[in-house]
Amino acid sequence: MRGSASCGVAGPEERGRPGGEAAQGCRLGVGEPGRVPAPARPVGGHGQSAGQRELEVLRLVAGGATNREVAAGLFITEATVKSHLLNIYGKLEVGDRAAAVTEAFHRGLLVPRVTP
Template identity: 55%
Template sequence: MISIIVVDDHPVVRDGIRSMLAGVADFEVVAEAGDGVAAVDLAAAHDPDVVVIDLRMPGGGGVDAIRAMRRRGLRARVLVLTTYDTDSDTVAAIEAGATGYLLKDAPSSQLFDAVRATAAGESVLSPAVAARLLSHVRSPQRTAQLSAREREVLVLVARGTSNKLIARELFVSEATVKTHLSHVYEKLGVTDRAAAVATAYDLGILG
């Protein structure tokens, strides 16, 4: 039996989701909430397998609730069920610790499968959200964060140029080159020159 908490600020929507889930033999809806703050308290009290939660709710949104559950070390896995599929929503929710992300226009069978997969710790993304996240990872958003000078340094690093020679070519100090590199590492999420170059090729920064 998979225990579930349903969180949505619209009572009619929440009742509909609860009724759908309660009608499935291996599901048990143990509680429901109208905002993220209440959701965290209920998750602590009931220790459910899955929290099915909306994102944008007055009095406490879904992303903040997910972060709070993770901070408190709660066992529950989170399935986001929402109408929002913008980059800011999807990426924030996944980074906060959501196991799954489904849109409310999904058929009930997909919701049931998503709840089971989430309970098992499997990542679940609706096709539209998966495509958006993949686009986010591959898009120039991370590329655009690099300054023109940081890109120049990265190009020279890719050619195997030492910091000393980069400094000479760009008419800056070695300390400045190291500063630019540290910024590049941070923005690309890497820790060394080789990883920076590999990631840059992956993202299309280096052709």
């Protein structure tokens, strides 16, 4: 597992924050302090909302994490990661993880992190 790898994206709740907390938010390291969760927001064509955990999974996937790395970083099973990804695919109306990340950026669910 890439313990110090950061996902390179920040959620909308982190806009305007200089490096610190935004940079810490997506790391895969174990035991790092948690963050205040972002509220669920509509993502699908029928008003479906992405849950907090689904967005956490999506952020890590956007950073290049494997299902195994996501599971270890979030203390969940790989089967749960797969389940979250399938839910995300359905809500974003896409067929794979690359398309999900792209669509999430287009919809503003993931925001590129600006590095100083």
